[in-house]
Amino acid sequence: MSGVVLPAIASPRQRWLRRYGLASLGAAIILAWALLAIFAPWVSPFDANFVDVANRLKPPSWVHWMGTDALGRDVASRVIHGARVSLAVGFVVVAIGGLFGTLLGAIAAYARGWVEEALMRLTDLVFCFPPIILAMAIAAALGIGTVNTVIAMLVVWWPKFARLARSLVITQRSMEYVEAAQSVGFGPAHILVRQILPNAVGPLVVLLTLDVGNAILVFAGLSFLGLGVVPPTAEWGAMVAEGRELVQQWWVATFPGLAILTVVMGFNFMGDGFRDWLDPHARTR
Amino acid sequence: MLRYVVSRLGLSVVMVLLATLVIFLIANTVPGDPVLMQLGDLAASNPATVAEFRHHWGLDLPLWHRYWIFLDGMLHGDFGESLVSRRPVLRDIADYAPATVELASIAFVLSLAVGLPLGILAAVRRDSWIDHLARAVSLIGVSAPTFWLAFVVLAIFYGWLDIAPGPGRLDPVSFPPTPITGLLLIDTAWLGDWDTFRDAAAHLVLPSIVLAGSTLGLITRTTRAAMLEALSQDYVRVARAKGLRGRAVVTGHALPNAMLPVVTLGGLAYANLLAGAVMTETVFSWPGLGRYTFTSAVAVDFPAIMAITTIVAIVFVAVNFLVDLSYALLDPRVLKR
Numbered sequence: 001m002s003g004v005v006l007p008a009i010a011s012p013r014q015r016w017l018r019r020y021g022l023a024s025l026g027a028a029i030i031l032a033w034a035l036l037a038i039f040a041p042w043v044s045p046f047d048a049n050f051v052d053v054a055n056r057l058k059p060p061s062w063v064h065w066m067g068t069d070a071l072g073r074d075v076a077s078r079v080i081h082g083a084r085v086s087l088a089v090g091f092v093v094v095a096i097g098g099l100f101g102t103l104l105g106a107i108a109a110y111a112r113g114w115v116e117e118a119l120m121r122l123t124d125l126v127f128c129f130p131p132i133i134l135a136m137a138i139a140a141a142l143g144i145g146t147v148n149t150v151i152a153m154l155v156v157w158w159p160k161f162a163r164l165a166r167s168l169v170i171t172q173r174s175m176e177y178v179e180a181a182q183s184v185g186f187g188p189a190h191i192l193v194r195q196i197l198p199n200a201v202g203p204l205v206v207l208l209t210l211d212v213g214n215a216i217l218v219f220a221g222l223s224f225l226g227l228g229v230v231p232p233t234a235e236w237g238a239m240v241a242e243g244r245e246l247v248q249q250w251w252v253a254t255f256p257g258l259a260i261l262t263v264v265m266g267f268n269f270m271g272d273g274f275r276d277w278l279d280p281h282a283r284t285r
Numbered sequence: 286m287l288r289y290v291v292s293r294l295g296l297s298v299v300m301v302l303l304a305t306l307v308i309f310l311i312a313n314t315v316p317g318d319p320v321l322m323q324l325g326d327l328a329a330s331n332p333a334t335v336a337e338f339r340h341h342w343g344l345d346l347p348l349w350h351r352y353w354i355f356l357d358g359m360l361h362g363d364f365g366e367s368l369v370s371r372r373p374v375l376r377d378i379a380d381y382a383p384a385t386v387e388l389a390s391i392a393f394v395l396s397l398a399v400g401l402p403l404g405i406l407a408a409v410r411r412d413s414w415i416d417h418l419a420r421a422v423s424l425i426g427v428s429a430p431t432f433w434l435a436f437v438v439l440a441i442f443y444g445w446l447d448i449a450p451g452p453g454r455l456d457p458v459s460f461p462p463t464p465i466t467g468l469l470l471i472d473t474a475w476l477g478d479w480d481t482f483r484d485a486a487a488h489l490v491l492p493s494i495v496l497a498g499s500t501l502g503l504i505t506r507t508t509r510a511a512m513l514e515a516l517s518q519d520y521v522r523v524a525r526a527k528g529l530r531g532r533a534v535v536t537g538h539a540l541p542n543a544m545l546p547v548v549t550l551g552g553l554a555y556a557n558l559l560a561g562a563v564m565t566e567t568v569f570s571w572p573g574l575g576r577y578t579f580t581s582a583v584a585v586d587f588p589a590i591m592a593i594t595t596i597v598a599i600v601f602v603a604v605n606f607l608v609d610l611s612y613a614l615l616d617p618r619v620l621k622r
Binding site: 121125126128129130134137138139140213220243248250253256264268272 | 303424443557568585597598601
């Protein structure tokens with residue numbers, strides 16, 4: 001760090017790219033996958049569950065551009081259909097877990113006293129376990145199936161939101177506008193939902209966005225272990241599991257894995273971009 | 286200091302106790318039926334067999350009584366017998382743990398060795414190519430599914446290029462050393478069995494790189510953020526103003542102050558590596574705790590699940606406790622609060 005380097009003056013285009021580039025790239029990736037998921041039956045070249053044993057384990061070609069799996073099913077079609085399960089699970093887990101955790105954390109911070117103490121010790125308890133292990137134990141005990149796995153994930157999902165929401169509300173609670181709202185005569189529920197939450201929403205949105213990717217990863221992992229979807233449902237984690245012994249027929253496991261990687265990267269790009277956006281200091285200090 | 290340590294220790298013990306209660310309640314109230322899982326449909330249709338099985342495993346006792354038995358056993362270092370292997374659970378765990386500890390430790394060192402310098406450089410040379418590289422590495426690192434990464438490296442380096450050994454801890458032709466610590470590298474080095482040492486080391490390369498990938502991103506990002514924070518402080522400006530060299534400012538002034546969040550995360554990351562080895566161990570057929578946890582969970586093997594989750598919770602709480610202590614050592618202000 002010697003001498004003073006004056007920053008080059010960026011063109012408007014460069015500035016736009018620097019500010020919104022990463023988030024836009026992430027949003028574009030997610031949008032592309034969401035469209036594929038919605039229109040899966042129309043855009044996929046084959047029926048995802050069409051078995052064609054005569055054409056099993058064929059390498060990528062013009063007909064099957066991601067090859068075929070051990071049952072002769074078209075990998076590309078299954079990857080496209082797999083987006084439905086993964087995206088749906090990611091959104092559902094984060095929406096429900098995030099809402100529940102945020103509410104609990106906000107209530108804890110606003111109520112204070114023994115309510116806060118009890119709620120926060122409860123979150124500490126869930127934090128005692130690595131999420132994947134707890135989710136695995138619950139998922140195994142509940143039995144295999146998408147809904148059961150989602151329930152297991154929800155059990156371990158809410159605490160981080162409770163912690164974040166609590167710390168955000170605590171900072172906001174001492175602000176003057178809260179006092180103003182109280183003196184005007186608004187009740188605690190109104191103040192919490194209409195006044196404090198909108199002011200604390202930024203970091204929550206960042207966590208929510210990053211977390212959809214995380215939820216997709218965890219679900220794919222559980223599914224890879226055989227605790228997710230019921231076969232023959234096309235799901236990325238399960239597809240990697242089906243292909244994991246096939247080191248020579250690399251395409252069976254590689255493409256669904258790439259699908260997970262790109263979708264999760266999309267959410268991470270977007271969350272990261274949001275963070276830069278909300279807190280320009282984090283990046284340009 | 287002593288008062289701080291004692292109060293933190295007390296809190297940790299309470300947390301572990303509560304954690305065992307939680308996992309006990311979960312394990313005992315979920316619908317999965319261990320009787321059916323273990324006996325099979327035929328035997329489970331015979332009421333006498335079922336009653337005998339339930340009695341043998343204490344499943345006919347009331348819930349609080351079973352929890353008491355579990356706690357009592359735990360305090361005596363007895364976690365009961367596995368429903369699957371019919372061996373004391375603790376013996377099972379002692380057999381499987383070294384493989385995971387060896388793998389996770391090497392992965393941890395690896396991710397620190399790469400992540401710390403990368404994070405520091407990214408902060409010092411902000412917005413340079415190395416900063417962008419660090420960001421790309423950490424974003425891809427946290428986005429790539431571990432189980433898929435494991436498959437990809439195995440397919441490339443073992444299946445295609447054939448320069449790395451296949452799954453497992455040793456080649457089938459190698460004789461495992463008589464276990465002393467159970468850590469193959471240490472045992473073979475101790476016995477002077479260098480051929481087996483090389484074999485074990487070669488088998489560790491791919492899985493530890495894969496496992497390190499999952500924490501590398503986190504460590505890089507935390508280090509970068511903490512260093513940026515420290516570098517913007519007044520004391521750094523003062524140090525620069527009085528003419529210290531850039532390197533002395535970075536390593537002498539900014540780095541020690543940036544270590545706090547890194548230590549927290551590092552501690553948790555290590556505990557998570559031990560637990561997160563499930564996927565890596567599955568793909569690499571690694572006979573470790575992750576594998577054992579998974580098979581126990583699928584078989585609804587209550588004593589094994591209880592024991593593992595309890596031990597993991599103890600490790601987690603212990604790591605947190607150590608992190609808190611190192612906080613107090615690194616930042617004297619913590620004690621005064």
